[in-house]
Amino acid sequence: MIEVPAEIAEVDATGLVCGLYEDIRATMEIGMVNLIYRRMAAVDGLLEWVWGVLRPLLASDDVEEALLLIAAGAGQASSLSTFKLERHQMDIEDQELPNLKRVLDDYNRGNGLNLLLLTAFSECLLLGGPKVGEMMAEKAERRPLRSCLPPIISMTDMSKETASLIQELSKSIAPSDRPLIPSLFRHLAHWPGFLTLVAPHITSFVRSGELATLSDSAKHCAKDFSLMSKEQFISPVELTPPSADVQAYWLGELNAYISKPIPEMVVIGNALRHALP
Template sequence: MTSLVDNDPVPAIGEQAATGETAEIFADIRSTLNVEVVNLIWRHLANFPGALQWVWASLKPLYLGPAILPADNIRKTLALPHLPPLSRDTLRAAGLDVSALSTIRAILDSYQHTNALALVCFSAFLTRFQSAEASQKATLFPVDFDKSYIPPSRVALPRLIPMTEVRPSLANLIYELNGFGEDGDTALVASMYRHLAHWPTYLALVRTMLVPLQESGELQVLVAATRRIGDSLGAALASELSTTAPRLEIEPVLHSVRRFVRHPIARMTGVCALIGCATPRVTTV
């Protein structure tokens, strides 16, 4: 049942190929997260018998309540390195009109919303099933959560472009961007860059902005800090998970979740926030 129609870097069930309970869970994920796309980690977990059902049953209650404010805390308090914003004239010169920027902002907002939630929820999942002691020792960061968070509206995102359809120069740009901030596993290509590949000039601008931070090591520092925050907030929420490990081989599932959390999810939680701060909203163009 594995579908690699989108050139996924790991075995995954395509949304259109999903049937039965898998299709029902995918629909529930879209509804619960208020998004149009099921992220790769969920589609990958669908390859392990019983894993998608187990992980989603465990984490859905967090997504619906306890994880919302901690995730927003990450978005609002993560210390970002300075990045000069893209100017109105730069965007216009790059051929990015109001319509293009509106869709780009929708993509950035959607990923910033779901990445922070995923970082908290999946970190809680790892703590819950890897170390019961760690979840009891961890505490939330001493901040007051802003209870005014309003998630972005659900909008239809452009087609996720398969890497096999991307011309070599653009593919190389995506792979280069995917390595920014990464310290070991670049095989999992962040879907955000593939969504943004509809505007190559925008990705080129992003690359130009991020190169100095990559060369200085500031992006790696950002990702490391994001991992630590995710570990702490996730561990503090681990006790909220009431499910128990099912009768299946859980280590491959935990390995996959750990890989996603420590690499693309942690990386893009920080990098997406950074890019979003430098990209103006439509009203400023």
Template sequence: MAAAALPEIREAEAPPDIAAIYAALREASGVPLVNLIHRHLATLPGVLPWVWQAVRPPLEDGRLAGARDRLAAAVPLPPATLLPENALSAAERREVAALAETYNRGNLTNLILLTALRRALEGTPAEPGPPPPAIAPPAMLPMPPPLPKLAALPPALAAAVQALAARHGDTGVVPSLYLHLAHWPGIPPALPGWLGAALDPAAIAAGRDAARRLAEREADALRPALALAGEVPNGHGPAVLAVLGTFTRQVIPAMVPIGLALRRVLAQG
């Protein structure tokens, strides 16, 4: 089954109230784009402002940045592969590396924060490890090119993007990194060769599970800093828990090792 695009409010299409929250998320995280999970939550009336209020304190005080660095260092990766010679020009390598770093920072941020939010909403007992160090938030990353729309891609390129998404199982989500890489049309069909074992479905599942377990420890350490303001608005609690479950148990933790593996490949030579 081909993955379909998840309903979302894109940054360029956001009404003023949603655009203001998008701007605050970008500023606090140092990520110049708003990740898919937030763009989807924006489609549920009243939900994104509630989520932003809940996650804002640890995002702004530096504890999330410390947890993010600690998680990235702990994620296990398959053996490294080599980027094929002449696969990218030097300029293209820099551009793709910058895009990968944007997704790495965004995915690590959202995996920790939204896992903390999900576990708090579920009432899961916290099992915190050592608190993360509070470090200065990093500088804003450079703005990537606009995110393409799947339906606007040439059929063969769209099929390559959907084939990458299909390696993750039937999640119903096309990870935005794969779609964004379509700016370089040769990359989506070549990515399995570049990343090797990291994109094998079994390795994706193992990496996902490892990243999820590590993130749960970091999330529990941050849970006391969340600012939950009552129930999820407008009766959207079940829908929010469902989408948080999909993203924090499947979509985001699966993409964390892949993004880190892509960064490692691009850093060679």
């Protein structure tokens, strides 16, 4: 079994963390909280500060425009993106197909936004961190709130076959020195037949080098976004920044996530969404 870092699962969140999770879902307009934030929540005060710094940037139209570029780059023609599933192959009830599409749509949006925000934030930290100041004005209009996705399935609560498959898929996505299980794979465990069907295509996609190529394209988009955004971050006056040591540690964690698992899961998620009938 892969040993993964500590996190606070959404179903276990209470108090301040629960409130932060609700705000992350509402502000990012998705139905779940991504792994990097669930990990930050396990460190006292860290998620509150990081989210307080990141949140105002989501009011910018530049984020949505950059997200479209990320999706376009991730959706370029490849062996996985041109792979199409027939409805009869999927072993999924008709009423479940919209739920599967929703999971992929939300992860594609969430991972894309995180690649943009965290790339810019890591550049900001390299420059010495955000300046202290008042928070930016709230975004005037948002889409209607989306309902939460079904809970992520614990590795111990899925079949041994599905857990083993997810661990194998995760090995090629995780940084070599930072084991992790991408949350999308655990969410797709709600449809083990679908996961089993697409797993060989994902493996082939990785081995061919196509995933790395398209992942680099997504990272270039995020880097371009960071050039105009890295100095826009503000550390809210009412929040206490983490110590220099904590910030340095998490800069390393952010760089590990944005260099491999996040951009690669952006590409995989978009390709799987295109594969659905």
